[in-house]
Amino acid sequence: MWDWNTAREGLPVVLHGFGITLLATVLGSVVAMVLGLLIAVLRRAPTRWVTVPVRIVVEFVRSTPVMIQLFAVWVLVPGLDPLTIGIAVLGIHYAMYTSEVYRAGIDAVPQGQWEAAVALSLPRGRVWRAVILPQAVRKVVPALGNYVISMFKETPFLSVITVQEMVHEANEYGSVHFAYLEAFTLAAAIFLVASYPTSMLMRRLEKRLAQ
């Protein structure tokens, strides 16, 4: 049954893992945001030699389980520490999703904006940087934020490659002290407390931007 003392003693252990969880989420998000944008722009490339392979990779990575991807990279790329692998794999996996978000944002920029940029003879790089992306990204910030929350809740997968994030720590504490109930309940509560306000924030942002 539930024991408050066990819970109190377990809390620091779980919270320590939460630090790793946050670190993985933040760095993974940076990878996803940057790589996703790059992929979105590549998918607008003028030649099929670029767009088709990019699309195949996106489809494949997105349609397969992140847990297997973690395992695969972990055993196939020796010499990297598990946290680095975890951040990279999670970030790349989510980049496939964020690229779709960026793409929708780019598609939503009116054709007239491209035409106006052409009419001003702006170079292509300048069109992207100064005209299209600022408009596209603004609209999709809440959707990107939702993926960050989503990624946050998938960080426990990193425990399968021995990263000592929150659920890994909870699991260990639970097995050593036979306190699974307290350990996993704490982990669930921390997830809820961290993700709920963030998702509320995204929802408000979404409403604000929709106006």
Added chain:
Amino acid sequence: MSEFLTQFSRSLPSVWQGVSVTLQATVLSALLALVLAFVLGFMSRSDQLLVRGLSRVVVEFLRGTSLYVQLFWLFFALPILGFKLEPLACAVVAFGLNYGAYGSEVVRGALNAVPQAQWEAAVALNLSPWQRMRRVILPQAWVQMIPPFNNLLIQLLKSTPLLSLITISDLTFQMDQLRSTTGNTAAAYVTLLVIYFVLAYALTLLMNALEAVAKARLGQGSGLRHVLKPPSAGITDPDGRAARAGGV
């Protein structure tokens, strides 16, 4: 490599066994999620503040606490409270509840997306509230739910390697066995990824077919010809909340 292929073909029956366990868990979870999605989705539109509030709390709780933790909680912590579920039941309940919560947002969004004018026309014909929902609103909303439901189904499928972590002999488990007998890690994992990709693609084709049929009944689209479109369409939201606008 050729040794791996020999081993792989030799262990095809157990791989197939794994596939069927994985698919079984996927389908059962999806059914539970579908039921829950509709229950919570309808509750979220209730006139009663209490019912609406309850739905909100349940959805936020299930979405906020991470599937991974929910599964482990059911598997490791629940027995301590005196309820022991079979591993497969744990998985189905965890997946079903979690994806059901996400699905309820899809249901809610799609119902809200049916134009107000359709409700009004149904009122003007004096259809009862139930008839309005059953005969006018749901058939239209349903079409809009299919693409985001497909996204959630693929996400659910992608969560199934978790089964192997709670002692279930699923596809991942069987391929891991193959990996240790052959010692060919790369081949085993690549094969596993490819199998998952094929499964995801097959599910998407199935859902596209469903959507095409549903759309044809609304006089939209051109029947089954669009079934082969890539599965990417409409995935812009982790919650699958972004129901695509209907029509072509």
Added chain:
Amino acid sequence: MLSDTDPKEETGPGGHTEAVDDALTNKGDALRNDSPANDSPVADMVRFDQVVKRFGDHTVLDQLDFGLRRGERVTLIGPSGSGKTTILRLLMTLERVTEGTIHVDGEPFSHMPGGRDGLVPANEKYLRERRRRIGMVFQQFNLFPNMKVLENVTEAPVHVLGLSRDEAAERGRELLDLVGLADKCDAHPTQLSGGQQQRVAIARALAMRPDILLLDEVTSALDPELVAGVLDVLRDIALSTDITMLCVTHEMGFARDVSDRVMMFDHGHVLEAGPPDQLFEAPEHTRTREFLSAVL
């Protein structure tokens, strides 16, 4: 009390016998002793008493009094946003009154008997019993895209009036024939032009054999060349049945052809009303003159 499912009670347009009507009217009269005096309450099919409709701070209808006689065809004209459509929507129960009451055929409609004051706001069950005597055609047609044309027309007769499918289908075909679309029974609404969709919507409303038909700017969303076909159908119906009609329209020619009475509406009030000839030829109000010269 009319049963929900017994089709025998429905006897076609204007369906009730005089005896039934009298009974309903008398019952209604007893309930409305507090309403202001009016010319001929017994004959009124629709009666608005001091109706106020507010959306937030915005008053759309301000203590509106008006009535429709049985079989009368009345057109509401006036600038957009003057509250004409709100009148139709109140009658169709798509909106609820803020103050005041609406009676239909002598019976309370926006309210039902009960409570200390004798009337309380009507609930869904009460509305369902009374609402089916009223049909409405919308500006945007609002056909159900999940049903074929004939199904749109037969849906309510089968599920509300309780007609058999065959009977409903037969009547549905007749009505579609009446609106010139007999060959479109199996089409999807999306395959029809706007004018055709609107004619289906008219058939759909008529299939419920309403005593009162509400027409809400039914040609406003149509391409100009499609307007005539829809108006011809409505003209036929107006001249060949005794359905009480209340139209909101910008088609002054149509208003003149079919109306017994035209009401000029502005800022939530009836500015003036009269037979079309009188109102169009010799309007009393400057506002009416200005409006007419702007639209004619």
